[in-house]
Amino acid sequence: xxxxxxxxxxxxxxxxxxxxxxxxxxxxxxxxxxxxxxxxxxxxxxxxxxxxxxxxxxxxxxxxxxxxxxxxxxxxxxxxxxxxxxxxxxxxxxxxxxxxxxxxxxxxxxxxxxxxxxxxxxxxxxxxxxxxxxxxxxxxxxxxxxxxxxxxxxxxxxxxxxxxxxxxxxxxxxxxxxxxxxxxxxxxxxxxxxxxxxxxxxxxxxxxxxxxxxxxxxxxxxxxxxxxxxxxxxxxxxxxxxxxxxxxxxxxxxxxxxxxxxxxxxxxxxxxxxxxxxxxxxxxxxxxxxxxxxxxxxxxxxxxxxx
Numbered sequence: 001x002x003x004x005x006x007x008x009x010x011x012x013x014x015x016x017x018x019x020x021x022x023x024x025x026x027x028x029x030x031x032x033x034x035x036x037x038x039x040x041x042x043x044x045x046x047x048x049x050x051x052x053x054x055x056x057x058x059x060x061x062x063x064x065x066x067x068x069x070x071x072x073x074x075x076x077x078x079x080x081x082x083x084x085x086x087x088x089x090x091x092x093x094x095x096x097x098x099x100x101x102x103x104x105x106x107x108x109x110x111x112x113x114x115x116x117x118x119x120x121x122x123x124x125x126x127x128x129x130x131x132x133x134x135x136x137x138x139x140x141x142x143x144x145x146x147x148x149x150x151x152x153x154x155x156x157x158x159x160x161x162x163x164x165x166x167x168x169x170x171x172x173x174x175x176x177x178x179x180x181x182x183x184x185x186x187x188x189x190x191x192x193x194x195x196x197x198x199x200x201x202x203x204x205x206x207x208x209x210x211x212x213x214x215x216x217x218x219x220x221x222x223x224x225x226x227x228x229x230x231x232x233x234x235x236x237x238x239x240x241x242x243x244x245x246x247x248x249x250x251x252x253x254x255x256x257x258x259x260x261x262x263x264x265x266x267x268x269x270x271x272x273x274x275x276x277x278x279x280x281x282x283x284x285x286x287x288x289x290x291x292x293x294x295x296x297x298x299x300x301x302x303x304x305x306x307x
Contacts, residue, residue, distance in 0.1 A: 136241060
């Protein structure tokens with residue numbers, strides 16, 4: 001009888017092992033901080049910019065914070081805003097560092113913090129980061145520079161929109177669309193890369209160092225498709241915006257090559273720029289992994305690296 005009971009107990013424990021392993025799958029040593037891109041926010045009316053991603057990371061052990069920086073401003077201004085929030089997170093949690101994950105303009109934003117304040121950062125994960133400029137920013141900046149009154153019109157519309165986002169999301173940060181557009185132009189990102197080079201490839205579409213001289217680990221991934229789900233009403237806009245890339249692989253707003261930094265996980269997910277953060281409400285390509293799963297896998301990768 002004792003032998004039978006012992007066998008049942010062992011069998012039951014073995015059956016629970018997968019669940020025990022799953023329970024801390026995303027449990028990184030350092031807190032994860034998610035950082036939004038241009039016209040981004042933390043949450044509006046209960047809908048997160050990183051849709052369902054924070055809760056799924058937390059479910060299996062991660063400590064997750066969502067930063068709220070200016071919806072539109074320069075990379076350096078956004079970076080300093082983020083640095084102050086990271087200081088608060090370290091003070092509140094007792095952690096010595098954080099793992100930064102930034103989408104779109106959030107990519108250069110987290111790179112700035114890692115470069116200027118490397119003692120606070122364990123890793124940088126850039127998701128479709130604008131690391132070599134955005135053609136649409138080049139176009140809008142060119143229009144602003146060469147057509148009278150256009151700068152005022154762009155500033156008025158852009159600051160009004162970002163101000164509205166800031167208001168309804170409770171952000172409380174200053175907005176400057178002209179500074180944001182300048183930061184995202186090719187010329188300005190090249191300047192930025194010279195000032196903050198850690199993890200960056202030396203050539204466009206190349207491979208950068210997985211660990212920077214500052215000791216921070218660098219990762220990146222992005223999509224390479226614009227039309228991904230017939231039910232997603234934002235897909236046609238992504239496809240329309242992609243024409244400025246003249247055939248270069250892109251996600252609608254960022255070229256795949258522009259997104260590459262550090263250890264490149266993939267630059268060709270069947271995702272567009274909104275899919276990468278699980279919008280619109282989780283609609284995605286039916287033959288591609290979930291964006292939530294990609295974030296979970298990255299958290300597990302950081303966990304396994306002792307981060």
